[in-house]
Amino acid sequence: MNPTPPSESGSLTPAAIGELVLDTTPWLSCDECFERMDTHVEALLRDPGHHDLAMDRHLQGCAACQEEVQSLRALLTSEGTARRGDHGPEAGSADQPGPLTR
Amino acid sequence: MTERGEPADWVEALSTPGPGQVQALHLLHQLMVRAAAHQVWRMRAVLPNSSPGAVEVIANQAADEAMTALLAKVHTFEGRSRFTTWAYKFAILQAATDVRRVQWQHREVELHDLELSDPPTVGHDSPEHQAEASDLARAVARAMRTALTPHQRRVALALLVDDIPIDVLADRLGTSRGALYKTVHDVRVRLRTELASRGYLLDATATVAPKDQPILSNPAGTP
Ligand SMILES: [Zn+2]
Numbered sequence: 001m002n003p004t005p006p007s008e009s010g011s012l013t014p015a016a017i018g019e020l021v022l023d024t025t026p027w028l029s030c031d032e033c034f035e036r037m038d039t040h041v042e043a044l045l046r047d048p049g050h051h052d053l054a055m056d057r058h059l060q061g062c063a064a065c066q067e068e069v070q071s072l073r074a075l076l077t078s079e080g081t082a083r084r085g086d087h088g089p090e091a092g093s094a095d096q097p098g099p100l101t102r
Numbered sequence: 103m104t105e106r107g108e109p110a111d112w113v114e115a116l117s118t119p120g121p122g123q124v125q126a127l128h129l130l131h132q133l134m135v136r137a138a139a140h141q142v143w144r145m146r147a148v149l150p151n152s153s154p155g156a157v158e159v160i161a162n163q164a165a166d167e168a169m170t171a172l173l174a175k176v177h178t179f180e181g182r183s184r185f186t187t188w189a190y191k192f193a194i195l196q197a198a199t200d201v202r203r204v205q206w207q208h209r210e211v212e213l214h215d216l217e218l219s220d221p222p223t224v225g226h227d228s229p230e231h232q233a234e235a236s237d238l239a240r241a242v243a244r245a246m247r248t249a250l251t252p253h254q255r256r257v258a259l260a261l262l263v264d265d266i267p268i269d270v271l272a273d274r275l276g277t278s279r280g281a282l283y284k285t286v287h288d289v290r291v292r293l294r295t296e297l298a299s300r301g302y303l304l305d306a307t308a309t310v311a312p313k314d315q316p317i318l319s320n321p322a323g324t325p
Contacts, residue, residue: 012242012243012263013263014235016263020258020290021242021290023304024290024291025291031280042183042187061290063267063268064268064269068195071140072187072190072191074144076187078140
């Protein structure tokens with residue numbers, strides 16, 4: 001783990017610059033992203049136009065969380081569990097508690 | 103019980119000793135294996151061995167670990183989503199982290215600082231765009247040297263330039279994904295502030311601009 005000279009990949013390409021100056025405000029931590037992930041994905045499946053600015057910015061700036069959210073969305077889509085009336089929260093804001101499903 | 107044989111109240115079923123708990127634990131494990139397998143399969147291209155058997159081993163281990171993590175938090179479930187959705191995210195997180203770890207298990211993670219001699223890498227064809235991109239790259243490199251600490255530069259370069267997965271870097275540095283993301287967030291805020299102070303106008307759509315296009319401009323020509 002000693003500092004070493006840059007590899008050939010260490011140059012500031014336009015893509016790298018885009019990543020470096022990305023606007024990730026308002027701040028949202030990875031832990032909070034994980035907390036919201038389930039309600040966020042269910043909201044997106046009910047309404048593809050659903051927006052949560054802090055989540056959206058975090059997912060643009062955090063490749064790991066982005067992959068996990070996309071994966072959860074794909075899994076629910078493949079299962080078809082996002083249909084309205086399937087035991088879950090009613091359509092509406094994901095930030096509001098839905099009916100208890102437990 | 104629902105029509106799928108799942109408990110109507112997962113938290114109670116998982117928390118109350120008896121046959122119902124045994125059945126709930128069994129069903130929960132099936133859910134975790136399903137989600138973990140889904141995740142490992144999605145990322146199988148990065149695995150050194152992506153045979154169905156290898157995928158299954160990683161998925162099962164991830165499911166077991168995720169189930170332990172979930173059970174430690176089961177009383178925090180508030181019913182804002184379906185329980186199954188809530189459960190899946192534990193398995194997906196664990197499986198994705200495990201795949202990245204396997205992907206990098208035999209690779210060195212090298213932290214390096216920005217080299218003064220690093221020439222900006224630009225790929226624009228026209229001389230005008232070439233000059234613009236070079237100017238931008240120099241401005242960003244300068245901002246990195248003046249506005250960031252050496253630690254911030256190394257973390258930013260590792261995660262955003264060298265594309266080392268955040269979990270892998272966190273593991274090697276003995277820190278967490280959250281701590282590294284906070285560092286990266288601070289880096290971005292500092293760079294944007296520094297560039298703005300030097301007259302570079304950040305495009306309002308910078309966060310969604312195509313990566314092959316300039317996302318900053320310096321109409322005032324400020325050096
Ligand atoms: Zn994150």
